Amino acid sequence: MTKVVVLARRYHRGNVVSLALAGMGLVGISLFMISLALRGDVGAVPRDVLWILSSMILVGMASIAMSVWERLNTKARWEEAQRLAQELHISHENIRLPKRAKVELGILEGVMGILNYGSMAKYAAWIEFRPKGGVLEADTIDIAALRHPYTLVRRKLNAYMLAPAVRIRGLLSQPIVLCYLGSDHVRFSQDTIRLAVADGQGIARAMVRLGEGRLWGWLEKAPGRRAARARLELVGEIPVREPGGQAATLAFNCTLATVREGTAKFSCDLGPGEPILAILYLEEDALLSLKELTGGEVAWGLGRGRYGLRLVLASRGRRREATAELPIARG
DSSP states (O other): OOEEEEOOOSOOTHHHHHHHHHHHHHHHHHHHHHHHHHHSSGGGSOHHHHHHHHHHHHHHHHHHHHHHHHHHHHHHHHHHHHHHHHHOEEOSSEEEEEEEEEEEEEEEEEEEEEEEETTEEEEEEEEEEEEEEEEEEEEEEEGGGTOSOOEEEEETTEEEEEEEEEEEESSSSSOEEEEEEOSOOOOBSOSEEEEEEEETTEEEEEEEEEETTEEEEEEEEEOOSSOOEEEEEEEEEEEEEOTTOOEEEEEEEEEEEEESSEEEEEEEEOSOSSOEEEEEOSSTHHHHTHHHHHTSSOEEEESSSEEEEEEEEEETTEEEEEEEEOOBOOO
16 A cells, blocks of 8 residues: 655645735834824824835735745645546556656755764755656556655754655646655674673663564663663764755754663654655655655654664763664665
């Protein structure tokens, strides 16, 4: 069973500007009415003040109209994509479109987060489709061309997506991208990782089981002479690039379990539990919709980059850690 999801139904960031300008207009109207109430007639208000207030009112009204138009346009596009989702015929072999259209295979890449350039850091937010081949006239898309390893990461402000995709023109009023996220892309070359850290603060041990698209296990902290906390993290470094081509790295970490004394169990899914076909327009909001797409606050696809586990034993002024790389089987 493949779930079809329509992304980018959130309103574009431009609406924030429109609403801000609309707020300025409302403030202008309020100031104008207050001035009339205080002075008694319009003639008592200076011309410069009237001109400024009138300008604010006009800008506010225009911004309200633009905001309403954008909302209606976004809603219409989303409803159109929803109708397309109902008309698609999906099998294990292909995706049948309701009519012939221009189809272009490629890679969908998007970044929203803090990129590291050596000792420097920079915030980036963009999403784009990079074609890998020519444009064909077709009414059927082979799923085998889309069933490849992908990377899908979302953690607070950091979000990254790299996945095989297809851009379609002529099917809807605007070009859209279909992105297929499978549920069986993660393979490990071993099934268990054990970590341990010990010093005067105590002993911390972790056992992590590696399954198909899932990590689970336990973290144990034995008492020591000092109050300390053990923490097990999933960490990663993903090579990314800016639209201009400059290479950078997106780093992330996710706490799997924390314990001061005793044992804590944990579980972490490494991607969607079922194949997902996403229909999206190329907007930054598509990245923001990853939470809705995967049904969770944190989603991981481990098709690209380096990933590992880090066990940290820390108290005030002291820190010990042990690390191990996730043995992902490539190919």
